[in-house]
Structure formats: C-alpha cells, structure tokens
Amino acid sequence: MKYAGLLAMPAGFFLSIAALILFPAPVPRAAFVLCGLAVEGLGLAVAVRGHMVARGGSQS
Amino acid sequence: MTPLLPSPAVQPMTEAVFSLTLALLFLAPLVIAGIALINTGLGRSRSAAQALLGNLAILAVAAVAFALVGASLAGGLPGGRGLAFHAGGAAWEWLHVGPLMLGGLGSSPPQAQLGLLFEFLAVVLAAMLPWGSGADRWRLSAGAAAAAVLAAIVFPLTAHWIWGGGWLAQLGINFGLGAGFLDGGGASTVHVLGGLSALAVVWIVGPRKGKFPEVGLSTALPGHNAVYVLFGCLLALIGWLAWNAAGAILWLHAPLTSLAVTAVNTLLSASGALAATYAVTRIRFGKPDASLCANGWLAGLVTSSACAGLVTPGQALFIGLVAGILTPLLVELFEIALSIDDPSGAITVHAVGGLWGILAAGIFASQAGQLVAQLVGIATLLGLMLPLIYLLFFLLDRVLPFRVDPDGERLGMDLHELGGGAYPEFVIHRDESYR
Numbered sequence: 001m002k003y004a005g006l007l008a009m010p011a012g013f014f015l016s017i018a019a020l021i022l023f024p025a026p027v028p029r030a031a032f033v034l035c036g037l038a039v040e041g042l043g044l045a046v047a048v049r050g051h052m053v054a055r056g057g058s059q060s
Numbered sequence: 061m062t063p064l065l066p067s068p069a070v071q072p073m074t075e076a077v078f079s080l081t082l083a084l085l086f087l088a089p090l091v092i093a094g095i096a097l098i099n100t101g102l103g104r105s106r107s108a109a110q111a112l113l114g115n116l117a118i119l120a121v122a123a124v125a126f127a128l129v130g131a132s133l134a135g136g137l138p139g140g141r142g143l144a145f146h147a148g149g150a151a152w153e154w155l156h157v158g159p160l161m162l163g164g165l166g167s168s169p170p171q172a173q174l175g176l177l178f179e180f181l182a183v184v185l186a187a188m189l190p191w192g193s194g195a196d197r198w199r200l201s202a203g204a205a206a207a208a209v210l211a212a213i214v215f216p217l218t219a220h221w222i223w224g225g226g227w228l229a230q231l232g233i234n235f236g237l238g239a240g241f242l243d244g245g246g247a248s249t250v251h252v253l254g255g256l257s258a259l260a261v262v263w264i265v266g267p268r269k270g271k272f273p274e275v276g277l278s279t280a281l282p283g284h285n286a287v288y289v290l291f292g293c294l295l296a297l298i299g300w301l302a303w304n305a306a307g308a309i310l311w312l313h314a315p316l317t318s319l320a321v322t323a324v325n326t327l328l329s330a331s332g333a334l335a336a337t338y339a340v341t342r343i344r345f346g347k348p349d350a351s352l353c354a355n356g357w358l359a360g361l362v363t364s365s366a367c368a369g370l371v372t373p374g375q376a377l378f379i380g381l382v383a384g385i386l387t388p389l390l391v392e393l394f395e396i397a398l399s400i401d402d403p404s405g406a407i408t409v410h411a412v413g414g415l416w417g418i419l420a421a422g423i424f425a426s427q428a429g430q431l432v433a434q435l436v437g438i439a440t441l442l443g444l445m446l447p448l449i450y451l452l453f454f455l456l457d458r459v460l461p462f463r464v465d466p467d468g469e470r471l472g473m474d475l476h477e478l479g480g481g482a483y484p485e486f487v488i489h490r491d492e493s494y495r
Binding site: 006007010012014030044 | 147235237263267398399400428429431432435436438440442443444446
C-alpha cells in the first residue's frame with residue numbers, strides 16, 4: 001500500500017508538468033497544476049496509511 | 061512598502077559585495093551548529109555522543125561526496141554542459157554534467173565560487189536534518205551513507221534545477237511564470253529535501269522501542285537537554301540572518317540596500333512563529349512546551365528561507381504566525397494519528413515549514429504567474445523527490461541496514477556504537493519497556 005502511494009506521487013508531478021505544456025492560458029494551467037498536487041496528496045495519504053497499517057501488523 | 065523582487069539583470073559582483081557575501085557565508089555555519097545541538101538535545105541522554113558525532117560525520121561525508129560528484133551535477137561551476145530535452149517549445153534542462161572533483165574552481169568567476177560555497181553549506185545542512193529524526197535507533201554508518209547519497213545525487217539535481225539555471229529556474233522565461241521558481245535561502249533545496257528525507261528515514265527505521273505500545277496512546281520520550289535545544293535555536297538565528305542575506309545576494313540578486321529588510325523579515329518570521337507556538341501550547345497543555353516552542357521558532361526561520369527576500373515585514377510576520385500555529389498541531393498529528401516517530405520534528409519543521417514558505421512566497425508575489433511557478437516547485441519536491449529519496453534509502457537499507465539491533469537500542473547508541481556514554485558520571489535510566 002505504501003509503495004502504491006509512492007508510485008502515484010510521480011503521476012501527480014507529471015500531471016503538473018503537462019499543464020505547463022498543454023494549457024497556455026493561466027487559469028486552466030493553474031487548475032491543472034493544482035490537480036497534479038491533489039494527486040500527489042492522495043498518493044502521500046495512501047503511503048502514510050500504508051505505513052500505519054504496516055506498523056499495526058508488526059505490533060500484533 | 062512594495063515587496064522586494066529580484067532585479068532582472070544580473071550585474072557582475074563588485075569586490076565589496078564579494079567580501080560582504082563571503083563574510084556572511086562564514087557566519088552561516090552557525091545554522092549547522094544550532095541544528096546539531098537541537099538534534100542532540102532532542103534525543104536521549106544515552107545516545108547524545110553518537111548524535112553529536114553523527115552530525116559531524118554527516119557534515120564531513122556530505123561535504124566530500126558533494127565535492128567529488130555532487131558539485132559536478134549541481135552545475136555551479138563553468139566548464140560543463142547541461143542536458144536538456146525539448147517539449148512545449150521550451151528546453152527543459154534537467155541535468156548538468158561538469159568537471160568532477162571541483163575542476164575549474166580556482167579559475168571560475170567570484171560569484172560562482174561563492175555560490176559553490178553556499179551550496180556546500182546547504183548540502184551539509186540538508187544531510188543533517190534526517191539525522192535528528194532517526195535519533196536513538198539509526199546507525200551512524202548508515203546515516204553517513206545516506207548523507208553521501210543525498211549529497212551526491214538528490215541535492216545536486218534539485219540545486220541545479222533551482223539555482224543552476226535548470227528547468228525550474230527557467231519557468232519564468234519559458235512559460236511566463238513570474239521570475240521562475242524562487243528560493244533565496246534554500247527552503248526547498250535544504251529544508252524540504254531534508255524534511256522529506258527525514259520522513260523516508262522514519263518510515264524505514266520505524267519508531268523507537270516503546271514509543272507506540274500495543275494498547276493506549278504513544279509514549280512521550282522527551283529530549284534529554286532543553287538547554288541544548290534552546291541555545292541551538294539562538295545560534296541558528298545568527299546563522300540564519302547571514303544565510304538568508306547571502307542567499308538573497310547570490311540567488312535573488314538583491315541589492316545591498318535590501319539586506320536589512322531581509323534580516324528583519326527573518327527575525328519577524330521566527331518571532332511570529334514562536335509567539336504563535338507559545339500561545340497554542342499554552343492553550344493546548346496549560347503551560348508552554350519548550351521543545352515545541354523551539355520547533356515553532358525553527359519553523360519560522362525555515363519559512364523565512366523561502367520568502368525573507370521577497371515579502372514585506374508584515375507579510376513575513378503573518379507567514380511566521382501561520383507556521384507557528386501549524387507546527388505544534390502537526391507534530392501532535394504526526395505522532396498520535398499517523399504513527400510517525402520523529403524525535404526532532406524535522407518533518408513538520410523543515411518539510412512542512414519549507415513548503416509553506418515556498419507557497420507563501422508565491423501568494424504574496426506581485427508578479428503574474430509566480431504562484432504557479434512555486435506550485436510547480438512544490439509538485440516537483442513532493443511528487444518526484446520524495447519517491448526518489450525513499451527509493452534510494454530503501455535500496456541503501458538493503459545494503460547497509462539503517463536500524464540498530466535490539467540490543468543496541470536497549471544499551472543506547474553511545475555504548476553500542478562508541479563504547480562509552482556522553483555523560484559517564486551520571487546514571488542513565490532504562491526504559492520501562494525493557495524492565
């Protein structure tokens with residue numbers, strides 16, 4: 001689960017980079033960059049959740 | 061007062077500016093001394109000598125690794141060439157390959173030499189930040205190896221992108237995003253990278269023995285010397301004033317007349333953060349918490365690294381206040397809700413504080429597109445560098461295990477790794493969990 005989250009984070013980065021190339025207008029570009037950051041945030045949340053699950057498993 | 065902005069044209073450095081910048085860079089290592097004291101004070105007494113020796117060892121290893129390989133990739137010295145790909149009508153310079161082992165340093169322009177000295181200090185500080193998070197269970201040899209990885213690969217890549225004319229620095233020219241990604245004091249290259257490295261280390265080494273019992277809340281394992289921690293904060297302030305001023309000259313090309321404002325902003329950001337943390341911990345726990353206040357103070361300084369040269373004093377105070385409110389709440393959240401055992405608080409202070417500073421620099425910028433440039437920088441640090449750091453540390457852990465064996469953790473890192481304690485005349489108490 002942690003690795004899935006960490007793998008999702010570069011996807012968010014590439015989404016942000018794609019925004020610079022695909023959208024010359026400022027508003028869609030900013031929105032797309034924010035979407036990329038949101039994907040990264042989701043990936044980080046999954047990675048953190050994976051860490052917590054792994055810790056719980058190692059304790060029991 | 062109008063916000064300070066980097067001047068568009070880079071003027072050749074005069075002798076006076078060179079001398080001043082060099083003097084500032086000689087004061088900047090006080091930040092490193094302060095962080096070393098804080099890392100040591102926030103750990104256990106039975107690991108104090110190992111903690112402080114570890115800071116020194118990491119400093120040495122990071123400096124050597126950066127000199128041998130990292131400086132070549134960072135691209136601060138002339139003589140190399142950048143590797144770029146073309147997309148969207150722009151060149152994306154993502155890597156620089158220059159002479160190894162500081163070739164051409166003596167003949168390079170004065171500004172490049174000073175920039176390289178700044179990068180040496182920055183890489184050392186970035187490598188030291190995760191050490192405090194792995195306190196009391198991270199082996200010294202593994203910590204030094206991780207510092208080498210950071211100094212040879214991770215830091216140079218980021219430094220080149222931001223300070224060496226790489227693709228993040230070129231966002232303004234290529235895509236009209238303000239002045240490109242701005243970071244005068246190393247909030248991204250030093251603090252966010254260091255803080256994210258701390259997160260990777262904490263994930264890999266796991267929590268200290270007895271930190272998270274099977275039943276109930278996490279156990280408080282307070283730092284052994286609040287005096288070290290608070291004195292470290294004072295030392296760090298002196299160094300930070302010099303660090304931010306030198307960074308403003310080197311990376312933002314700020315005029316000398318703006319340096320006093322940069323210093324005032326640094327002080328205000330730290331002061332606002334301390335006041336906010338003091339108030340939050342006073343309300344939350346009934347009394348102010350010394351170590352959390354130290355963390356708040358540092359978080360204010362970290363945010364100032366990103367924006368002290370770019371904002372007004374009022375904005376710097378506000379940015380510090382926000383950092384000071386966030387810090388104690390996030391330290392508690394990470395520990396209790398997310399099971400992250402971070403003795404020095406580096407993840408909150410340096411990673412979150414640095415990200416907030418970078419974002420704030422974009423929010424308060426007067427140039428169109430600057431906020432998007434800062435957001436792209438944040439996306440790069442979080443989305444690309446964190447997975448890269450975790451991957452590198454994960455592989456390193458397979459070769460050189462990070463975590464000390466259970467017997468070493470029981471004895472304390474001083475006895476286990478050094479054969480003697482930092483305080484031989486004092487009785488060192490064992491944990492309840494080992495009785």
